[in-house]
Amino acid sequence: MTALLSTVDLSLQFGGVNALSGVSLSIESNSLHSIIGPNGAGKTSLFNCLTGYYQPTGGSVLFADRDITKMGAADVAALGIRRTFQNIRVFPRMSVLENILAGAHLLAKSNLYSILVGTPEFRRNERSLHERAMASLEFVGLAPQAAKLAGDLPYGMRKRMELARVLIADPKLVLLDEPAAGVSSVEREELSRVISRIHTNGICVVLIEHDVELVMEIATDVTVLDNGRVIATGLPHDVRTNPDVIRAYMGRSRK
Ligand SMILES: Nc1ncnc2c1ncn2[C@@H]1O[C@H](COP(=O)(O)OP(=O)(O)OP(=O)(O)O)[C@@H](O)[C@H]1O
Ligand SMILES: [Mg+2]
Numbered sequence: 001m002t003a004l005l006s007t008v009d010l011s012l013q014f015g016g017v018n019a020l021s022g023v024s025l026s027i028e029s030n031s032l033h034s035i036i037g038p039n040g041a042g043k044t045s046l047f048n049c050l051t052g053y054y055q056p057t058g059g060s061v062l063f064a065d066r067d068i069t070k071m072g073a074a075d076v077a078a079l080g081i082r083r084t085f086q087n088i089r090v091f092p093r094m095s096v097l098e099n100i101l102a103g104a105h106l107l108a109k110s111n112l113y114s115i116l117v118g119t120p121e122f123r124r125n126e127r128s129l130h131e132r133a134m135a136s137l138e139f140v141g142l143a144p145q146a147a148k149l150a151g152d153l154p155y156g157m158r159k160r161m162e163l164a165r166v167l168i169a170d171p172k173l174v175l176l177d178e179p180a181a182g183v184s185s186v187e188r189e190e191l192s193r194v195i196s197r198i199h200t201n202g203i204c205v206v207l208i209e210h211d212v213e214l215v216m217e218i219a220t221d222v223t224v225l226d227n228g229r230v231i232a233t234g235l236p237h238d239v240r241t242n243p244d245v246i247r248a249y250m251g252r253s254r255k
Contacts, residue, residue, distance in 0.1 A: 003062075004029035004173060004204050005050065005081075010059035012045050012228075019045040020056070021228045027173075027206055027221075032199040034207045034215040034236075037225035038248060043208045044086055046225065047175050050206075051083050052076035063173075080172035084162045084179060086208075092151025096142060096161055099150045100133040103165045129168075136164040140194050156187025163194055173204045180211055192218055216240065224248065 005027040012020040020042045027033045035043050048054040050061055052073040060069045068076055091099050137143045140160040145153060150161060159179055166174050179195065180188045188211065196218045199205045209215050215222060216236050223233040226248040232239045239245055 002029050003027060004064060006062045008060045010049060011057045012049055012054060013057045018228045023230055025223050025230060025233060029204055031220045032205045032218055033221040034209055034219035035223050035225060036215060041225040042228040043225055044177055047083060047177055051081060082166040082169050082171040083175040084166060084177055086177040088158055090150045090158055094150055095147055096150050097133055097146040099161060100136055100165050100168055101129060104129050104133060104168045132168050136167040139167060140164045156183035159183060159191060160194060171203060175206045177208045180209060180214060
């Protein structure tokens, strides 16, 4: 087993709040690793530290044995680490396809001259980007919706669209922050299938999710955070029956 991503003694403070304290974890390269824990446990803060959105107060983040602790978000993304956000981020007045392309254009190797003049190289890039965008939409089951306005899609489909936007970048690792929160049970099944398929296609997935049933169905590993600390990590079933985990969840409300 080799770790694709790991943290050593990670900490993050906001004023007097310890959002993360001494978090050491290891994400194996072929895993679908779920991060669970009560509200305010530090799950999103952890993602923000892993993806260069926040600088941790202490500790380090390693990706493929490279220290990425101090890298900014754009550099981390360029390494092939892609994420979704807890709050949906779509351009509602653009089509579904344009939403996917909007992210991808940032990745295209086009300079301003080739865009303005429309060089053959630019047109080739455009064509292959378009094909990749359609393939990503196909993957998440949204190809028939490609021409629809993103704002007109039901909420669950917009969540799937966000997955397509991540996939077009051909990532090595995807971090999903509560992709199934607030969706219908039918959409949750759909999202769960798509997330599993991302994993079986060889992409490492880290999944923040509060639906423990969903986690039990698809995760290969689970880490539980509480009050910014790791209180358990291991196989889904072992974690679920861990007394510390049961205690952390008792009397706490989840969304
Ligand atoms: N930008 C910030 N400024 C100040 N405090 C923050 C900030 N971001 C997070 N926190 C605090 O850090 C702690 C962890 O928050 P975080 O959002 O990481 O939790 P979470 O596990 O993702 O919770 P949820 O399940 O509600 O999404 C909380 O006490 C939160 O109030
Ligand atoms: Mg969160």
